[in-house]
Amino acid sequence: MDGVLEAPLVPAGAAFSRRLVGREEIRSAMAAYYERLPKDGPAPNLEKTGFVLHTTADPDVFIAEIDTVFDGEDEGDNVTVSLVQIFRIRDGKIARLRDYFAPELVN
Numbered sequence: 001m002d003g004v005l006e007a008p009l010v011p012a013g014a015a016f017s018r019r020l021v022g023r024e025e026i027r028s029a030m031a032a033y034y035e036r037l038p039k040d041g042p043a044p045n046l047e048k049t050g051f052v053l054h055t056t057a058d059p060d061v062f063i064a065e066i067d068t069v070f071d072g073e074d075e076g077d078n079v080t081v082s083l084v085q086i087f088r089i090r091d092g093k094i095a096r097l098r099d100y101f102a103p104e105l106v107n
């Protein structure tokens with residue numbers, strides 16, 4: 001097994017997979033999911049988007065808090081999507097990523 005992506009808050013049967021195992025399954029499932037999204041949807045504003053990294057007592061585990069900002073037509077229409085990701089590293093690669101976000105974002 002060369003990697004696991006988990007989204008524990010996503011309900012069973014959602015378009016976004018709750019668990020993917022292996023590099024190829026992760027790549028193909030994520031590509032298929034993003035292909036379904038509207039092409040003219042809002043893009044993330046990388047200048048407004050921010051994150052904080054947290055180290056843990058385990059040197060192979062770190063936590064990222066991410067606030068991704070999507071620009072609306074007007075400044076007041078911006079949407080911020082917040083999530084937390086927990087990374088477990090093995091041999092310098094991501095062995096497991098647990099992605100916690102509001103499940104209604106992917107339905």
